[in-house]
Every structure is written in C-alpha cells, then in structure tokens.
Amino acid sequence: xxxKADSGKSYHLKCTGDALSTADxxxxxxxxxxxxxxxxxxxxxxxxxxxxxxxxxxVHEVDPYKKPPELLEVSPxxxxxxxxxxxxxxxxxxxxxxxxxxxxxDLANRDLGKSLLPPTxxxxxxxxxxxxxxxxxxxxxxxxxxxxxxxxxxxxxxGVKEFLSSIEGLVQLFERAEKESDSKVGLWHAxxxxxxxxxxxxxxxxxxxxxxxxxxxxxxxxxxKFRVYLDRLVNYxxxxxxxxxxxxxxxxxxxxxxxxxxxxxxANAINLGRALP
Ligand SMILES: N[C@@H](CCC(=O)N[C@@H](CS)C(=O)NCC(=O)O)C(=O)O
Numbered sequence: 001x002x003x004k005a006d007s008g009k010s011y012h013l014k015c016t017g018d019a020l021s022t023a024d025x026x027x028x029x030x031x032x033x034x035x036x037x038x039x040x041x042x043x044x045x046x047x048x049x050x051x052x053x054x055x056x057x058x059v060h061e062v063d064p065y066k067k068p069p070e071l072l073e074v075s076p077x078x079x080x081x082x083x084x085x086x087x088x089x090x091x092x093x094x095x096x097x098x099x100x101x102x103x104x105x106d107l108a109n110r111d112l113g114k115s116l117l118p119p120t121x122x123x124x125x126x127x128x129x130x131x132x133x134x135x136x137x138x139x140x141x142x143x144x145x146x147x148x149x150x151x152x153x154x155x156x157x158x159g160v161k162e163f164l165s166s167i168e169g170l171v172q173l174f175e176r177a178e179k180e181s182d183s184k185v186g187l188w189h190a191x192x193x194x195x196x197x198x199x200x201x202x203x204x205x206x207x208x209x210x211x212x213x214x215x216x217x218x219x220x221x222x223x224x225k226f227r228v229y230l231d232r233l234v235n236y237x238x239x240x241x242x243x244x245x246x247x248x249x250x251x252x253x254x255x256x257x258x259x260x261x262x263x264x265x266x267a268n269a270i271n272l273g274r275a276l277p
Contacts, residue, residue: 207253
C-alpha cells in the first residue's frame with residue numbers, strides 16, 4: 001500500500017519517449033486527424049490501431065479537460081479520442097474509441113486487406129474476439145479505475161480482487177477461443193500480431209504495470225501465463241510506439257490515485273457508481 005501523499009501533480013499535455021517520436025513523425029496535415037491526449041488510454045487504442053494498420057494520420061494533442069472548440073466539433077462530449085476527416089467539405093468526424101476502432105478495422109479490411117479479427121470464414125471466431133473486447137469494456141476498464149481511485153484499505157483490497165478477477169475473466173475468454181475456434185489471432189499466441197481484444201485492453205494493462213504498480217503496489221503473479229502475454233503486448237512494436245515514459249503516466253494519474261474531486265468524467269462516473277462516459 002502507498003503511504004505517499006498527493007503532491008498535486010497535473011496531467012501532461014505532450015507525449016514523451018517513443019510516443020513523442022511517433023507524434024513528431026505524424027505532425028503534418030493529413031486527411032485524418034487524431035485528436036488525442038498523451039496519457040489517455042482510450043486514445044491509445046486508436047493510435048495503436050492506426051500504427052498497426054499503417055494508416056497515415058496527423059496527431060493533434062489537446063487538453064480534454066479544457067475542451068477547446070475544435071475538440072467539441074469532433075467529439076460532442078469533449079472526450080478524446082476524436083477522429084476528423086479533413087478530405088470532405090464540410091469535414092466529418094467520429095468519436096468513441098470503440099466506434100473509431102470499428103471504422104479503422106473496416107477501412108483496413110477494405111483498402112489494405114488487414115484485420116484485427118479472424119477471417120470472415122470464421123464468424124464464430126470473430127465473435128469470440130469481440131466477446132473478449134466486450135469483457136474488457138464492461139469489466140476490466142471500470143475495475144481499473146475503481147481500484148486506482150479506492151482510498152480506504154478495504155476498498156483497495158476489494159479493488160485488487162475485482163481487477164484480478166477481470167483479468168481472470170479475460171484469460172478464460174482467451175482459452176475459450178483457443179478451444180472453440182481454429183483461428184489463432186492475437187498476442188495470447190506467441191508470434192502473432194495484435195487482435196482487437198489486445199488493442200482494446202492493452203492501454204489499461206500497460207497502466208497496470210506502471211500506474212497501479214506505483215500507486216497500489218500491484219503486480220501479477222510471477223511466471224503466470226498472463227504475465228508472458230502482457231510482456232508481449234507492451235513490447236509489441238505498434239503498441240510501444242504509442243507509449244510515453246513512465247513518469248508521464250505516474251504524474252498524469254496522481255489525481256486518480258488520490259481521487260481528487262472532479263478529476264474527470266470517468267472518475268466521477270466511478271465515484272457515483274454510474275456507467276462510464
Ligand atoms: N467512451 C469514451 C471515453 C473517452 C474518455 O473518457 N477520454 C478521457 C481522457 S482519458 C477524456 O476525454 N476526458 C475528458 C473529461 O473527463 O472531461 C471513448 O471510449 O472514447
């Protein structure tokens with residue numbers, strides 16, 4: 001358990017490390033603009049997919065808590081990520097990380113012959129990967145914030161249990177797909193490329209290795225199969241290219257770790273026991 005005190009650090013506004021190099025390489029105007037924030041896991045999902053598919057884009061870093069007008073134009077609730085299409089007049093845009101991912105999946109399928117899912121010859125296998133992603137959205141993501149925002153020891157113990165059980169649930173779904181489908185997609189299998197579930201879960205699993213570790217002393221059991229998977233995921237090139245340095249995450253998440261009032265719409269929803277925005 002952490003005995004450190006809130007030092008009042010604020011979230012970062014600019015990527016660092018590998019993510020900074022990637023952002024710099026994507027700073028020129030393009031048909032697609034990704035509205036993002038360096039610490040945001042929902043943004044990271046979309047960013048990883050763009051990198052994995054090799055779709056070109058421009059990154060535009062914004063402060064989602066200040067909600068500049070150009071962000072509200074692409075994302076009505078002022079949440080990042082937003083994806084703006086500049087090649088139409090007037091321009092069009094999409095928000096919601098899962099919806100943007102589906103769009104990019106369709107685009108990559110149609111134009112590049114690439115996919116984060118099993119082939120259409122295995123519809124059941126595709127559905128099983130979607131079940132994994134659905135589990136992440138419903139269980140793992142809220143469990144992450146509940147655990148991180150928990151202040152009392154009792155709540156933190158409950159938090160770690162729930163987070164671990166959401167990981168266990170994901171493992172069971174990976175194993176189920178292994179048994180019930182012939183397509184072996186995703187990093188659960190050595191030597192593979194990313195699956196939709198990897199992209200959807202990766203940002204929070206990565207933050208478990210730095211933010212949860214630092215603020216809650218969280219670690220996965222040694223030698224665990226899941227730990228091997230997680231290692232593969234955080235070292236996967238398209239994923240790594242979107243990662244900033246550890247300090248950025250630790251500082252950006254201090255407000256969650258001390259559950260400061262009005263940290264974000266996500267934090268408020270967790271505190272009120274409501275669905276995430
Ligand atoms: N459901 C949204 C959630 C996005 C989200 O919550 N993004 C955060 C940053 S990590 C945000 O923009 N927060 C601004 C706020 O809380 O006002 C998605 O999947 O895209």
